[in-house]
Amino acid sequence: MAPHPFGQVAIVGVYNTAQARRLPGHDSTSIALAGALGALADAGIAASDVDGVVGPAAAEIAMELGLGPCTRRPSALGIPALLDAAALITTGQCDVVLVAAGGAGIHMDPSSTAPWTRPANELVVGYGLFTAAEFALMARRHMILYGTTSEQMATVAATIRTNGHVNPAAVYYDRGPFAVEDILASRMVADPFHLLDCATTSEGGCAIVLVRAERAGDSPAPLWILGGASDAFGPAYAVAPVWDFRPRADADPAGRVGGRAARRAFAMAGLAPADVDVAELYDPFSFEVIRQLETFGFCDEGEGGPFVEDGNIAPGGRLPVTTDGGTMSFSHPGINAQQLQRVVRAAEQLRGTCPTNQVDGAEVALCSNGGAGALFCDVAILGRERP
Amino acid sequence: MTILRPQPPGIPTPRPSVHAEAYWEGCRRHELLYQRCTACGHAGLRAFTVCAGCLATTPAWERSAGSATLYSWTVVWRPPSPAFTVPYAPAIVRLDEGVWMMSAVIGCEPDDLHDAMALTVEFHPASADIVLPYFAPSRP
Numbered sequence: 001m002a003p004h005p006f007g008q009v010a011i012v013g014v015y016n017t018a019q020a021r022r023l024p025g026h027d028s029t030s031i032a033l034a035g036a037l038g039a040l041a042d043a044g045i046a047a048s049d050v051d052g053v054v055g056p057a058a059a060e061i062a063m064e065l066g067l068g069p070c071t072r073r074p075s076a077l078g079i080p081a082l083l084d085a086a087a088l089i090t091t092g093q094c095d096v097v098l099v100a101a102g103g104a105g106i107h108m109d110p111s112s113t114a115p116w117t118r119p120a121n122e123l124v125v126g127y128g129l130f131t132a133a134e135f136a137l138m139a140r141r142h143m144i145l146y147g148t149t150s151e152q153m154a155t156v157a158a159t160i161r162t163n164g165h166v167n168p169a170a171v172y173y174d175r176g177p178f179a180v181e182d183i184l185a186s187r188m189v190a191d192p193f194h195l196l197d198c199a200t201t202s203e204g205g206c207a208i209v210l211v212r213a214e215r216a217g218d219s220p221a222p223l224w225i226l227g228g229a230s231d232a233f234g235p236a237y238a239v240a241p242v243w244d245f246r247p248r249a250d251a252d253p254a255g256r257v258g259g260r261a262a263r264r265a266f267a268m269a270g271l272a273p274a275d276v277d278v279a280e281l282y283d284p285f286s287f288e289v290i291r292q293l294e295t296f297g298f299c300d301e302g303e304g305g306p307f308v309e310d311g312n313i314a315p316g317g318r319l320p321v322t323t324d325g326g327t328m329s330f331s332h333p334g335i336n337a338q339q340l341q342r343v344v345r346a347a348e349q350l351r352g353t354c355p356t357n358q359v360d361g362a363e364v365a366l367c368s369n370g371g372a373g374a375l376f377c378d379v380a381i382l383g384r385e386r387p
Numbered sequence: 388m389t390i391l392r393p394q395p396p397g398i399p400t401p402r403p404s405v406h407a408e409a410y411w412e413g414c415r416r417h418e419l420l421y422q423r424c425t426a427c428g429h430a431g432l433r434a435f436t437v438c439a440g441c442l443a444t445t446p447a448w449e450r451s452a453g454s455a456t457l458y459s460w461t462v463v464w465r466p467p468s469p470a471f472t473v474p475y476a477p478a479i480v481r482l483d484e485g486v487w488m489m490s491a492v493i494g495c496e497p498d499d500l501h502d503a504m505a506l507t508v509e510f511h512p513a514s515a516d517i518v519l520p521y522f523a524p525s526r527p
Contacts (some may be wrong), residue, residue: 122407124409126394128491130467132461137460137479144459192459
């Protein structure tokens, strides 16, 4: 049997900086650097051992930490950055790779939504589109096709926000608990999304350290990438987000973006959805979690609403989801860190070190990024056992 | 009663890209144009130079009759910036020619919006240079 493509790569350090509505004195690079130092300390690895940096601030970090000459990859987003970092090791380009991301000092105008949520592309800008509306257009189509309800979406929001409510590290710690009625009673933003169906905005950084497997023995709890892949249909927020858009007759529709990625990731891992102990799903809007549960195969197409209504995603349920509070409550610091934070939390779950909502004995964690409203979706499956 | 209306001038407006100039010129003439591949008939989600269906490089502009059905919509109550007047209803419509496009529905109440609602294009100025196509309920 061929060796596993990621069998030579271990995750040995993960770290979140403090997360807050504002982190005065920081910009995106300095908070990413703070994340990088934290992850290196967590890994017990000296900065001088790092020979690759991945992330939007990769070049700046290489200079600030004096890592040169080293490899730098400006790959922006969380899971693709993780997989790019792993590939740098498996292809022999690097031995110790730092993935870092952060956001601070970006969202300074409270009269508008966060800048990263409102790109001004030609065919959407005049209609007042922004991420909530783009994702709402996908959610509406799902409601028409499958009868998905606002209550089912609110169940997702209430579950994840309550996960953040009990997490002292969350920006919105101690703001709950939340019931379905609380979500539905919040003001409407972009129908069907109420305010509490949507991500928050905040500032913060995070980082991950990966090493060649020979060095994993120095780590008390190395973790492994069991599978990973990415799907995209085109640029985000540039064209109408059409659920039924299929570039080719045999392609999945855009509403099922991430399906191919999940199938590849599970095949690489030799696992099935039933083997996943905890799912750190990216939660920009409540509906997206319902969609991902279907698309990744945790339930049948159109069954995501009933699946969440039956309590499956709650702590102690069949598949606890987004256990730190996600972008709705834990943190949402710009497009890069917020995606990588799903990987960080998945790693914390597998280490068994989550102070809140730890899933007992978690062996396999799935994490995701993106969503249908943005026409991309990434999947990674992490585990405790070396593949 | 809240009737959905076009946005008044002052909103952020599109900067026409080189391949979509004909589309925006058509809007100024109150003509709704879309691109179709002359080789295979494929129509995409926006102007293209290579056909995603057959890789031919000969798209041509065609004029839509302006009739459509409502495919998906949202009603925005918290806009991305104060430039927009709420409520408004961004929508995906499917032209009778089989093309999906991004627009917004006007001329009805938010509660009137429903799947497959029959719509007709209307043009409204958004700035001195830009005219935006909107869709209103078709009159029987």
